[in-house]
Amino acid sequence: MERRRFIEAVAGGLLAAPLAAKAQQVKKRPRIAFIFANTPEAELAPPNPTNRAARAFLEGMHQLGWIDAQNITIEWRTVAGHPERYAAAVQEMVNLPADVVVTSGTAGAIAMRQASVSIPIVVAGGNLVEDGLAQSLAHPGGTVTGLTGSASPEIWGKRAQLLKEACPQVSRVAVFFSPPRSRFWPGPLEEAARTLRLTLAPAEVTPPDGFETAFASIRRAHVNAIVLGYSPFFWANRRKIIEFAAKEHLPAMYWDRVYAESGGLMSYGADAVDIDGRAAIYVDKILRGAKPADLPIEQPTKFELVINLKTAKALGLTIPPPLLARADEMIQ
Numbered sequence: 001m002e003r004r005r006f007i008e009a010v011a012g013g014l015l016a017a018p019l020a021a022k023a024q025q026v027k028k029r030p031r032i033a034f035i036f037a038n039t040p041e042a043e044l045a046p047p048n049p050t051n052r053a054a055r056a057f058l059e060g061m062h063q064l065g066w067i068d069a070q071n072i073t074i075e076w077r078t079v080a081g082h083p084e085r086y087a088a089a090v091q092e093m094v095n096l097p098a099d100v101v102v103t104s105g106t107a108g109a110i111a112m113r114q115a116s117v118s119i120p121i122v123v124a125g126g127n128l129v130e131d132g133l134a135q136s137l138a139h140p141g142g143t144v145t146g147l148t149g150s151a152s153p154e155i156w157g158k159r160a161q162l163l164k165e166a167c168p169q170v171s172r173v174a175v176f177f178s179p180p181r182s183r184f185w186p187g188p189l190e191e192a193a194r195t196l197r198l199t200l201a202p203a204e205v206t207p208p209d210g211f212e213t214a215f216a217s218i219r220r221a222h223v224n225a226i227v228l229g230y231s232p233f234f235w236a237n238r239r240k241i242i243e244f245a246a247k248e249h250l251p252a253m254y255w256d257r258v259y260a261e262s263g264g265l266m267s268y269g270a271d272a273v274d275i276d277g278r279a280a281i282y283v284d285k286i287l288r289g290a291k292p293a294d295l296p297i298e299q300p301t302k303f304e305l306v307i308n309l310k311t312a313k314a315l316g317l318t319i320p321p322p323l324l325a326r327a328d329e330m331i332q
Helices: 002-025 052-063 083-095 106-115 155-166 188-196 211-221 232-236 238-247 257-261 272-287 309-314 321-326
Strands: 031-036 073-078 100-103 121-124 144-147 172-177 199-204 225-228 252-254 266-270 303-308 329-331
Touching (some): 031 106, 106 121
Parallel strands (some): 031 073, 031 100, 172 199
């Protein structure tokens, strides 16, 4: 009898082992959601999205051992420049549910945190502390962490300096801003303007239809250049701004390369693709058990100067060779 029981126990264990292994194999894959603020939906079509940021994130995940449709599932979403769509997008992520949500910018993170107090959120570019998503860079202290897209405020002075180098004749500069403007002006931009002997003319744009008022104020101010302040609203309406600058024959400095790629004269800012690629590091740590509250927020370390030579030619500008030598990319 003892021998029979021993054989039955062994046989039962042998049968249970494959069942346990099978149970591990069918364990739910982690689901990662990436919600973009302004990307066209067509650029996110799986399995190979054409969007540069999405591809950088995929590559970052791949290098860390995570492959979409193999050991993770990635859900691509975008509100395509329509913030009112965030509510539906984040609710969908709650319903799935997503294990980690990545957002391009803080607007999506704010909406996501309002929808869920438990789903970890990684922000790829944005002012997390200033927008109330984290207690500090070193100790986020909540469900949100990631990478800020903002360098120190002094970067605005650097942008004014580069614009003056590209266009030495510039003396009056219009500054597009959408409230609040305190992040960059007054402050470093005004300090740089005094050093460079530039007069700044404010051009406030109030959503959703304040552009024409701002454009009219710029015409009255007789400016000869533009600096574009940071705002997701400007991003969504970038073609309108670029077309105005071209029509008025005004050189302009922007804060993201997409403006230069879309026809703006030049841009200087954090490398957004580098930020999106590094967001994968945060997702990896969270999937392996880290808490967002304990993951310090990174500031950008890689910046890029992009100059659109075709636009320079249309404006009748000759960009000085020393500035061209420092450009990370020149668009022909």
